[in-house]
Amino acid sequence: DQQVKQNSxxxxxxxxxxxxxxxxxxxxxxxxxxxxKKYPAEGPTFLISISSIKDKNEDGRFTVFLNKSAKHLxxxxxxxxxxxxxxxxxxxxxxTADKLIFGTGTRLQVFP
Amino acid sequence: xxxxxQSPRHEVTEMGQEVTLRCKPISGHNSLFWYRQTMMRxxxxxxxxxxxxxxxxxxxxxxxxxxxxxxxxxxxxxxxxxxxxxxxxxxxxxxxxAGxxxxxxxxxxxxxxx
Numbered sequence: 001d002q003q004v005k006q007n008s009x010x011x012x013x014x015x016x017x018x019x020x021x022x023x024x025x026x027x028x029x030x031x032x033x034x035x036x037k038k039y040p041a042e043g044p045t046f047l048i049s050i051s052s053i054k055d056k057n058e059d060g061r062f063t064v065f066l067n068k069s070a071k072h073l074x075x076x077x078x079x080x081x082x083x084x085x086x087x088x089x090x091x092x093x094x095x096t097a098d099k100l101i102f103g104t105g106t107r108l109q110v111f112p
Numbered sequence: 113x114x115x116x117x118q119s120p121r122h123e124v125t126e127m128g129q130e131v132t133l134r135c136k137p138i139s140g141h142n143s144l145f146w147y148r149q150t151m152m153r154x155x156x157x158x159x160x161x162x163x164x165x166x167x168x169x170x171x172x173x174x175x176x177x178x179x180x181x182x183x184x185x186x187x188x189x190x191x192x193x194x195x196x197x198x199x200x201x202x203x204x205x206x207x208x209x210a211g212x213x214x215x216x217x218x219x220x221x222x223x224x225x226x
Contacts, residue, residue: 002153002154006154032213034213034214036217041219041220042219042220043116043203043205043216043217043218043219043220044155044203044217045216045217046214046215046216049213049214089154089155091155093213097168098143098160098162098167098168099145099157099160099168100157100213100215101157102147102154102155102156102157103154104151104152104153104154105154105155
C-alpha cells in the first residue's frame, strides 16, 4: 500500500513550457513534503520542500503547491529546460517519524 | 566534500551467493539510510541508523537482509542468500540529525542476481 503515489510514470514537455508533476498521499499525518530529482546513474538530490502549514513554496523556477484537503501536492517547473530531464520523486514524513516515504517517481523529458 | 560513497557500483552474482554492499556517509553526518529502488515500488526505505544505532528496520524485506554500522564512517548491507528478486538499485543516504529530511544520496549499487 503506497502512502505516497505518483500516478504518472512519465511526462514529456517542450522546452520553455511549464512542467507539472503531481503527487497524492493517503496519510493525513504527513506534515512535511519534499521533492527529489534523480539523473541516470546518480543518487537522488534534494530539490525543494514544503511544510504542511504552507500551501506554496517557491525557489527560482521551481514551485511546490500543497492542497491538504485533497491530499495532493504538485511541482511546477517554469520555464522547463532540457537539463530538467530527470526522474522526480515526491516524499513525505510525519512529525513523529525520522524517515521519508517516497513515491515511485515520474520521469520528465524536456525536448527542444 | 566527497559525498556519500558506495561500493561496488555494480554487482552481478548468482542466486544463493552472499552479497555485501558498502557505504561511507558524509563526514559529520549522524544519520544513515539504506534504500532500494524498483520500478514497482519506487524508493523503499530498508533501514536507518542514528548515531550508529539501528532505529527502524521495518523495511527490511526478509531475514536474508541484514545491515550494520560499526562506526560513524561505515555501513554494510548484506544479503544472504541472494535471490533474483533482490535485483534492484540500492542507495545509501546520510544526513545530520537536524537536516534529516534533506538527505544526501550516494550514487547507488546496481545489483543483478541471476
